[in-house]
Amino acid sequence: MIRFDYKRPDSIEECLALLDMYREKARLFAGGTDLMVEFRAEDKKLKDVELVLDISKLTELKIIKLDQGSISIGSGATFSQIIENPVLEKYAPFFIEACKTVGSPQIRNTGTVGGNIGTASPASDSVPPLVAMDSKLVLASSKGTRNILLSDFIEGAGRTLIQPDEVIKSIQFKKLKPEAGFSFVKLGRRKTLAIARMNVAVYVESDKDGVVTDVRIVPGSATPVSKRIFEAENMLLGKIPSYDLHEAIGKKVSEKMIGITGKRWSTPYKEPVIASLVKRALNEATGVKENE
Amino acid sequence: MNKIKLVMTVNKKNVETEIEPYARLLDVLRDKFGFTGVKEGCGIGECGACTIIMNGKKVNSCMVLAAQAQGADILTIEGVENSDGSMHPVQEAFLEKGAVQCGFCTPGMVISSYHLLNENQDPTDQEIKEAISGNLCRCTGYKQIINAVHMAADNMKK
Numbered sequence: 001m002i003r004f005d006y007k008r009p010d011s012i013e014e015c016l017a018l019l020d021m022y023r024e025k026a027r028l029f030a031g032g033t034d035l036m037v038e039f040r041a042e043d044k045k046l047k048d049v050e051l052v053l054d055i056s057k058l059t060e061l062k063i064i065k066l067d068q069g070s071i072s073i074g075s076g077a078t079f080s081q082i083i084e085n086p087v088l089e090k091y092a093p094f095f096i097e098a099c100k101t102v103g104s105p106q107i108r109n110t111g112t113v114g115g116n117i118g119t120a121s122p123a124s125d126s127v128p129p130l131v132a133m134d135s136k137l138v139l140a141s142s143k144g145t146r147n148i149l150l151s152d153f154i155e156g157a158g159r160t161l162i163q164p165d166e167v168i169k170s171i172q173f174k175k176l177k178p179e180a181g182f183s184f185v186k187l188g189r190r191k192t193l194a195i196a197r198m199n200v201a202v203y204v205e206s207d208k209d210g211v212v213t214d215v216r217i218v219p220g221s222a223t224p225v226s227k228r229i230f231e232a233e234n235m236l237l238g239k240i241p242s243y244d245l246h247e248a249i250g251k252k253v254s255e256k257m258i259g260i261t262g263k264r265w266s267t268p269y270k271e272p273v274i275a276s277l278v279k280r281a282l283n284e285a286t287g288v289k290e291n292e
Numbered sequence: 293m294n295k296i297k298l299v300m301t302v303n304k305k306n307v308e309t310e311i312e313p314y315a316r317l318l319d320v321l322r323d324k325f326g327f328t329g330v331k332e333g334c335g336i337g338e339c340g341a342c343t344i345i346m347n348g349k350k351v352n353s354c355m356v357l358a359a360q361a362q363g364a365d366i367l368t369i370e371g372v373e374n375s376d377g378s379m380h381p382v383q384e385a386f387l388e389k390g391a392v393q394c395g396f397c398t399p400g401m402v403i404s405s406y407h408l409l410n411e412n413q414d415p416t417d418q419e420i421k422e423a424i425s426g427n428l429c430r431c432t433g434y435k436q437i438i439n440a441v442h443m444a445a446d447n448m449k450k
């Protein structure tokens with residue numbers, strides 16, 4: 001176990017002041033579900049840590065609210081809290097589906113969405129739907145706040161653009177149309193604790209004639225950073241959803257994935273899997289029958 | 293490193309001790325207070341052998357710093373028995389239904405089942421599976437555990 005001092009700030013201001021003072025020597029502790037594993041393993045990236053700042057009790061960071069069409073989730077909201085939230089249930093159901101697959105009930109009681117974003121694991125379950133909703137983050141430091149798109153914030157596996165004096169304060173996105181189609185599919189049967197190896201978040205909005213007016217497709221863990229695959233999305237925009245079209249879009253997504261990661265030992269396995277997950281997610285979101 | 297004075301309630305008793313700021317709650321419960329029913333299986337949040345109830349929520353005590361338990365209300369397996377010292381219906385049912393083999397997962401399983409039955413007096417198989425999904429058992433195959441939870445639910449209604 002790495003050794004450190006511990007402080008539990010009573011407010012965000014106090015936390016930011018301490019962070020400003022200690023910078024790289026301080027480590028934020030949200031749910032602890034990743035950090036405790038790293039402390040125990042004496043992960044070398046934590047060797048300079050002198051102080052743990054426990055933000056798990058900061059209620060200001062746990063607020064989930066809907067304000068003029070925009071939803072804001074405090075970074076300290078736990079997955080259990082998110083799953084039970086009626087606003088999210090109505091306006092971002094695929095995000096809830098994704099959060100339900102995180103860890104185990106015990107992990108969901110402590111793990112937080114901000115922590116999940118901060119650790120930037122490519123295997124994160126909660127990130128793809130947030131990227132699909134073009135979420136932005138509010139980052140706070142003692143100097144003020146700044147906003148950044150989630151998909152820009154995560155740079156690579158385990159790397160983000162956070163500064164040493166900054167805290168992720170909240171995640172914000174526009175509420176989606178409850179009547180639109182959503183889907184989050186994860187590889188294999190739902191299995192607790194298997195950290196996401198592959199998943200896809202999909203959102204489809206259509207007009208009264210069934211023509212697609214807005215579409216978001218975000219594969220998770222297929223690439224180091226979850227991004228919307230615009231080329232694939234454009235194939236559906238202005239069209240009527242169909243099985244064949246979804247199949248072609250799935251192939252396009254896996255093609256793009258290989259474009260980003262290059263061919264790897266796992267490619268022959270991942271390529272068809274991602275294509276089929278995308279197809280399934282689109283079918284589910286638009287009510288097109290599987291197995292035609 | 294400055295030691296921290298920790299005050300909390302464990303199994304309805306107020307306790308107090310000095311801890312290292314980096315100590316895990318799991319170790320403090322076991323080593324300082326002798327609650328060795330709290331087991332360490334994996335130490336990384338995957339097996340649930342260290343499950344306790346903290347402020348009404350079940351958590352893995354290997355994932356919690358002892359310092360976070362300041363003022364907390366904690367229940368370990370040692371606090372599950374009835375006030376007269378007899379076994380809780382969940383414990384009885386586990387024995388009755390053969391839900392205990394090597395027993396290493398049992399404290400965590402019982403805590404998760406107990407927590408479920410406090411919230412849901414009549415759980416379905418699916419709800420039981422969900423409730424124990426963070427608790428791994430290498431021996432029983434889970435069937436006996438699920439049967440035990442049903443039996444406990446029935447007995448608790450009587």
Ligand code: FES
Nearest residue numbers: 333334335340354
């Ligand atoms: S020892 Fe805590 S989850 Fe395994």
Ligand code: FES
Nearest residue numbers: 393394429430431
């Ligand atoms: S009885 Fe042996 S692990 Fe469950």
